[in-house]
Amino acid sequence: MPSGNAHDTRPHVVIVGGGFGGLAAAREFAKADVRVTLIDRSNHHVFQPLLYQVATAGLAPSDITVPIRWRLRNQKNTTVLLDEVTGIDSDKRVIRLSGEPSEITYDYLIVATGARHGYFGHPEWEQNAPGLKTMQDAHDIQQRFLLAFEHAEVALTNDERNAALTFVIIGGGPTGVELAGAMAEIAHGKLYREFRQSDPRKSRVILIEAGPRLLPAFPEDLATKARRMLERLGAEVLLGSAVTNVDAGGIWLGDKQIRAETVVWAAGNVASFLGAQLGAPVDRAGRVKVEPDLSVPGHPEVYVVGDLCYVERADGRPVPGVAPTANQTGAHAAKMILNTLHNRPHAPFKYFNKGELATIGRSKAIAAFGKIHLSGTLTWFLWLFVHLLYLVGFRNRLSVLIQWGYAYFTSQRGVRLISNPRHLA
Numbered sequence: 490m491p492s493g494n495a496h497d498t499r500p501h502v503v504i505v506g507g508g509f510g511g512l513a514a515a516r517e518f519a520k521a522d523v524r525v526t527l528i529d530r531s532n533h534h535v536f537q538p539l540l541y542q543v544a545t546a547g548l549a550p551s552d553i554t555v556p557i558r559w560r561l562r563n564q565k566n567t568t569v570l571l572d573e574v575t576g577i578d579s580d581k582r583v584i585r586l587s588g589e590p591s592e593i594t595y596d597y598l599i600v601a602t603g604a605r606h607g608y609f610g611h612p613e614w615e616q617n618a619p620g621l622k623t624m625q626d627a628h629d630i631q632q633r634f635l636l637a638f639e640h641a642e643v644a645l646t647n648d649e650r651n652a653a654l655t656f657v658i659i660g661g662g663p664t665g666v667e668l669a670g671a672m673a674e675i676a677h678g679k680l681y682r683e684f685r686q687s688d689p690r691k692s693r694v695i696l697i698e699a700g701p702r703l704l705p706a707f708p709e710d711l712a713t714k715a716r717r718m719l720e721r722l723g724a725e726v727l728l729g730s731a732v733t734n735v736d737a738g739g740i741w742l743g744d745k746q747i748r749a750e751t752v753v754w755a756a757g758n759v760a761s762f763l764g765a766q767l768g769a770p771v772d773r774a775g776r777v778k779v780e781p782d783l784s785v786p787g788h789p790e791v792y793v794v795g796d797l798c799y800v801e802r803a804d805g806r807p808v809p810g811v812a813p814t815a816n817q818t819g820a821h822a823a824k825m826i827l828n829t830l831h832n833r834p835h836a837p838f839k840y841f842n843k844g845e846l847a848t849i850g851r852s853k854a855i856a857a858f859g860k861i862h863l864s865g866t867l868t869w870f871l872w873l874f875v876h877l878l879y880l881v882g883f884r885n886r887l888s889v890l891i892q893w894g895y896a897y898f899t900s901q902r903g904v905r906l907i908s909n910p911r912h913l914a
Contacts, residue, residue, distance in 0.1 A: 497524055499522055499523050499524045499566075500523045500524070500596040500597060500830060501523070501524045501526065501594070501595050501596045501597070502518060502523050502524065502525045502526070502595065502596065502597045502598075502599070502823075502826060503525075503526045503527075503528065503584055503593065503595035503597070503598050503599070504525065504526070504527045504528070504598075504599045504601060505528050505529075505574050505577075505584065505598070505599070505600050505601060505602055505763065506528075506529060506600065506601035506602040506603060506795070507527055507529035507531065507533075507534050507557040507569075508534065508535070508537070508601060508603055508795060508815060509537075509795065509812050509815035509816050509819065510599075510601035510603075510794040510795030510815035510816070510818055510819035511527060511529070511599070511601035511794075511795075511819060512527075512534055512557070512560060512561075512819070513815065513816045513817075513818075513819030513820045513823075514599045514601065514794065514819040514820065514822055514823040515527050515561055515564065515567055515823075516561075516564075516820075517819075517820050517823030517824060517827070518564070518566065518567070518823055518827075519563075519564050519566075519567075521566070521827055521830075522566075522830075523566060523826075523830070524566055524568075525564070525566055525567040525568070526567075526568045526569075526570060526593065526595075527557065527561065527567060527568070527569050527570070528569075528570045528572055528574055528584070528586070529557060529569075529570075529571065530571070530572065530573040530574075531557075531571075531623075531624075532556055532557060532558065532571050533554040533555060533556050533557060533624075534554065534555050534556075534557050534560060534881065535553060535554050535623065535624055536553040536554070536876075536879070536880055536881065536885075537622070537812060538812055538876060538879075539552075539553045539876060539880075539889070540553065540621055540622075540623075540624070540626075540627050541621060541627075541664060541667045541668050541671060542671065543624070543627040543628070543631065543904075544621055544626070544627040544628075544630040544631050544634070544668065544753075545630075545631065545634065545668065545671040545672060545675060546631055546634070546635060546675070546904045546905045546906075547671065547892065547896060547904065548889060548892055548904060549888075549892075549904045550624050550627070550628070551885075551888075552885055552888045552889050552892065553880070553885065553889070554624065554885075555881045555882050555885065557569050560881060570586075572586045572587060572588045573586065573587040573588075574586060574587075574602070574763060575587050576763075576766060577598070577600070577763055577766045577767060578766075579598070579766075579767050579768060579785070579788050579791055580768075581594075582594050582595050582596070582598070582790070583595075584598070595790075596790065597790050597791075597792075597826045597829075598790065598791045598792065599791075599792045599793075599794060599819070599822050599823065599826075600761075600763055600764070600767070600777075600791070600792070600793045600794070600797060601793075601794045601795045601797065601815070601819060602761035602763050602764075602797055603622075603760075603761060603795055603796040603797055603815075604622075604758040604759060604760045604761060604774070604775075604776075604796040604797065604810065605620070605622055605758065605759055605761070606620025606621070606622060606754050606755075606756075606757065606758060606759070607757040607758050607759030607774065608754065608757070609756075609757060611735070614734075614735040614754070615754070617735050617736060617737055617752055618659060618735045618740075618752040618753065618754040619633075619753065619754060620753070620754040620755065621664055621668070621753065621754075621755065630753055632907060632908070633750075633751045634656070634672065634751055635905055635906075635907050636907060637653045637654065637656070637750050637751045638653070638654075638680065638684065638687070638689055639907070640653040640750060641653035641654045641684075641687040641689070642684050642685070642686050642687045643686070644687070648748070650687055651691075651693075651748070652738075652739065652748040652749060652750050653687075653750045654676070654687070654689065654691055654692040654693065655692070655693045655695065655739070655747065655748060655749040655750065655751070656672050656676070656692065656693070656694045656695070656749065656751045656752075656753075657695045657697065657739065657740055657747060657749045657751070657752045657753070658672070658694070658695070658696045658697070658752075658753045658755055659697050659732050659735075659740070659752065659753070659754050659755060659756045660697075660698065660754065660755030660756030660757070661696060661697075661698030661700065661702070661703040661704065661705075661726075661728070662703075662704065662705070662706070662755060662756075663704065663706075663847045664755040665696055665698070665703075665753075665755035665756070666696070666703055666704060666715055666719065666847055666849060667847060667848055667849070668753055668755060669694055669696040669719055669724045669726075670718070670719055670722055670724065670848065670849040670850035670853075671850065672694045672724075673692075673694040673719065673722040673723050673724040673850065674722055674850040674851055675689075676689045676690070676692035676694060676723075677689070677690050677692065677722065677723040678900050679900050679901065692723075693725060693749075694722075694723065694724040694725065695724070695725045695726075695727060695747065695749070696719065696724055696725070696726050696727070697727045697730050697732060697740070697742075698726070698727070698728050698729075698730070699729070699730060699731040699732070699756070700728070700729070701728060701729055702716075702728060703715055703716050703726065703728070704847065704855075706809055706845060707845050707847070707855065707857055708857050708862055710862060711855040711856075711857055711862055711864060714855055714864045715847065715849055715855050718849040718850065718853045718855075719849055719850075722849070722850045727742075730742050732756075735752060735754075739752065740752055757774075758774060758796065758810065759774055759775050760774055760775030760776045760777070760796065760797050761775070761797055762775075763797075764776065764777040764793065764797050767785050767788065767791060767793070768785075768787065768788070769785045769786050769787070769788075769793075770786070771799075772799050776796070776797060776798060776799035776807075777793040777797060777798055777799060778799045779792070779793050779798045779799065779800055781800070781837035781838060782821075782825050782835040782836065782837055782838060783798060783800060783818055783821055783822045783825065783838050784822075784825065784835075789829075790829075792822035792825065792826070793822075794815065794818035794819045794821075794822050795810075795814065795815035795818055795819065796810045796814075796815065798818060800818070800838055800840075802840050803839075808840045812879075813841075813842075813843050814840065817838070817840060817841060818838060821838045842859075844856060844857060844858040844859075845857040846868075846871070846872050846875060847872075848869060848872050851869075851896070851897065851900070852866045852869050852897075853865065853866065853868075853869055854868040854869040854871070854872040855868060856868045856871060856872070873893060876889075877889060877890060892904075
């Protein structure tokens with residue numbers, strides 16, 4: 490069972506996952522006397538907070554991604570493997586891979602494989618209602634969104650045209666709100682100038698939330714403002730409405746059907762299957778219930794971070810599944826491993842809430858920083874600044890800034906390419 494260079498006696502740290510948590514952990518080891526192996530089935534890191542803009546043709550995939558190898562190019566103690574982890578044996582300290590080598594051993598392990606969208610016991614809904622977690626997801630949603638307008642242009646009946654121009658987003662969290670705002674803005678904007686037989690301004694963008702309000706992680710006054718902003722953009726918001734079925738014709742709310750060609754799922758998550766292989770308790774979403782220092786109970790050499798871990802804040806609430814959490818948990822896990830190697834005591838993880846931000850279409854956003862609640866155009870510029878600040882790479886920041894500037898001054902989206910004609914059938 491290979492574990493890297495047999496002549497290298499330094500402790501071997503394996504990190505599974507190259508998202509925010511995995512990269513944050515890897516960077517903590519930059520000057521440490523350890524060997525690091527980071528494994529991911531993709532060769533790139535995705536800036537997930539802007540993934541919805543790729544899905545709505547606002548940004549190109551290359552604008553929000555960087556190669557993992559490039560990001561870690563200056564860390565001589567770090568090796569990147571493009572492979573898929575198929576299993577973990579924490580008793581033998583073995584990682585199983587789909588390629589070669591088929592197994593590697595570790596001294597310390599950080600699992601940062603995140604979560605996928607969950608369908609509450611209805612996995613068959615995914616075919617007609619894709620979620621948004623990866624670049625592949627974003628591309629799929631983008632193609633469905635753009636092709637819907639093409640289908641409306643050649644529809645033979647009003648019913649077909651109306652179904653093509655109906656877009657349903659299920660889930661009123663930040664992803665759902667941002668998707669609904671972007672879709673409504675595009676559909677009800679200047680797109681009508683490009684079509685002759687149909688009018689995109691007649692589109693229906695419907696955001697459905699089973700709970701009593703949008704954005705449950707935000708203060709209620711900001712959630713109310715977000716709803717009003719969406720409605721001013723022409724979106725319809727249905728609260729207290731649980732989806733009971735999703736099929737090729739649309740969605741069902743009890744015995745009522747809403748015919749829609751494009752449905753996007755933003756209602757729930759389920760943790761990576763690797764969490765269940767660690768032999769620790771998990772919650773209903775599959776998140777591993779870790780120790781306060783983020784280690785796995787019974788395996789102090791194994792840590793779980795990001796969306797895959799369940800850890801509580803001081804008030805008893807779980808830490809949110811957002812990018813800052815992944816960054817903070819990844820860095821903390823790496824520091825605890827270094828503390829072990831240097832015989833220093835461990836410390837419990839403490840989540841630092843940097844605030845909540847969400848954008849609703851062009852020039853509108855909401856933000857909560859403790860008791861400070863902001864909304865409006867200036868908040869939108871703050872949202873732009875924060876996201877540019879955290880983007881990896883100067884090229885990406887410059888490219889995104891140019892795209893946003895172009896969209897702001899022209900009200901046009903610059904990346905509306907249909908590259909998947911199979912959906913035309």
